[in-house]
Amino acid sequence: MKSEKILTIGTYDGVHIGHQKILKRVVALAQKEELVPTVLTLFPHPRMVLQKDDTIKLLNTIDERIELLKTIGIEKVIVKEFTKEFANLSAKDYVEQILVEELNTKQIVIGYDHHFGKNRSANIDDLKIFAKEFNFKVEEISAQEIEDVTVSSTKIREALNNGHIEIVNAYLGYNYFISGEVVKGKGIGRTLDYPTANIHIKESYKLIPRDGVYVVKSVIDNTTIFGMMNIGTNPTVSGKSRSIEVHFFNFDKDIYGKNLKIEFLHWLRSEQKFESLEALKKQLNIDMTDALDHIKTINA
Ligand SMILES: Cc1cc2nc3c(=O)[nH]c(=O)nc-3n(C[C@H](O)[C@H](O)[C@H](O)COP(=O)(O)O)c2cc1C
Numbered sequence: 424m425k426s427e428k429i430l431t432i433g434t435y436d437g438v439h440i441g442h443q444k445i446l447k448r449v450v451a452l453a454q455k456e457e458l459v460p461t462v463l464t465l466f467p468h469p470r471m472v473l474q475k476d477d478t479i480k481l482l483n484t485i486d487e488r489i490e491l492l493k494t495i496g497i498e499k500v501i502v503k504e505f506t507k508e509f510a511n512l513s514a515k516d517y518v519e520q521i522l523v524e525e526l527n528t529k530q531i532v533i534g535y536d537h538h539f540g541k542n543r544s545a546n547i548d549d550l551k552i553f554a555k556e557f558n559f560k561v562e563e564i565s566a567q568e569i570e571d572v573t574v575s576s577t578k579i580r581e582a583l584n585n586g587h588i589e590i591v592n593a594y595l596g597y598n599y600f601i602s603g604e605v606v607k608g609k610g611i612g613r614t615l616d617y618p619t620a621n622i623h624i625k626e627s628y629k630l631i632p633r634d635g636v637y638v639v640k641s642v643i644d645n646t647t648i649f650g651m652m653n654i655g656t657n658p659t660v661s662g663k664s665r666s667i668e669v670h671f672f673n674f675d676k677d678i679y680g681k682n683l684k685i686e687f688l689h690w691l692r693s694e695q696k697f698e699s700l701e702a703l704k705k706q707l708n709i710d711m712t713d714a715l716d717h718i719k720t721i722n723a
């Protein structure tokens with residue numbers, strides 16, 4: 424028999440502290456009712472499909488979202504491909520075919536303003552009627568409960584575009600991070616005595632924080648390593664495309680080809696065009712001192 428599920432539905436981009444409150448409720452109810460705590464999430468984002476919007480940026484890649492949801496205790500993450508066919512399902516077909524027959528849903532925890540079905544035509548009152556017909560429970564999260572949470576994915580995106588990392592991390596309840604592979608760069612870093620790991624992110628929809636220099640950390644071979652990262656076009660060496668590169672402190676290993684998760688801790692300064700590599704190197708010395716000072720305040 425397919426396991427019986429308690430379900431919440433949504434994009435949950437960021438899996439921030441507001442999301443976490445709902446998700447923890449799902450996990451607690453699941454334990455009480457002996458149901459499998461489940462999230463039904465849609466991917467690609469409806470706007471990517473319906474409006475063919477390829478400028479949309481998300482806080483998490485789909486893999487990151489799954490990992491974050493599992494960390495909170497969600498046992499099953501169902502990623503439904505959001506296709507035009509899916510978007511065209513009537514409210515009733517969606518409830519009957521997907522929620523009931525495919526997923527074996529026994530309980531749904533959902534916001535008061537949730538809409539579903541073709542053209543988002545059905546609302547929570549309709550869901551409660553379907554619940555009687557198909558024998559599942561609906562638990563509504565009230566407007567008050569949702570408004571109590573002043574955090575939103577939009578606010579976090581804005582803070583990232585402004586370099587306000589401390590605000591971002593407080594809203595998320597974890598440090599904002601990127602994940603990508605270390606690839607070859609231009610090989611100039613080493614000549615400055617600051618070798619930099621260039622990070623390639625394969626998901627073009629991942630939101631990259633504003634250009635500038637950041638204090639970051641990563642775990643490489645089970646060891647926490649701090650570093651300083653630059654995001655930008657490297658105007659000093661007349662770079663054109665945007666790159667993401669990290670110089671790790673007290674570190675000297677070849678890490679080409681490795682996949683790294685890098686957490687943002689603090690924004691230091693904007694990227695600048697220097698008149699020479701010498702001048703850039705001087706600034707890198709200053710950045711390193713500033714970054715180490717910041718790291719001291721964290722560890723203090
Ligand atoms: C912490 C840090 C800060 C940086 N700041 C700047 C900057 O302000 N302006 C700039 O043109 N390049 C900056 N860079 C990028 C350097 O130009 C870059 O590391 C160098 O060109 C080496 O690139 P490569 O690894 O592709 O060889 C910075 C790099 C790091 C690691």
Ligand SMILES: Nc1ncnc2c1ncn2[C@@H]1O[C@H](COP(=O)(O)OP(=O)(O)O)[C@@H](O)[C@H]1O
Binds near residue numbers: 606617618670676
């Ligand atoms: N402290 C360090 N921080 C970052 N990368 C380092 C460090 N020490 C060694 N490396 C290695 O050196 C590479 C970067 O050297 P670099 O001369 O900047 O070349 P590239 O332009 O190819 O990035 C990194 O990808 C990594 O494999």
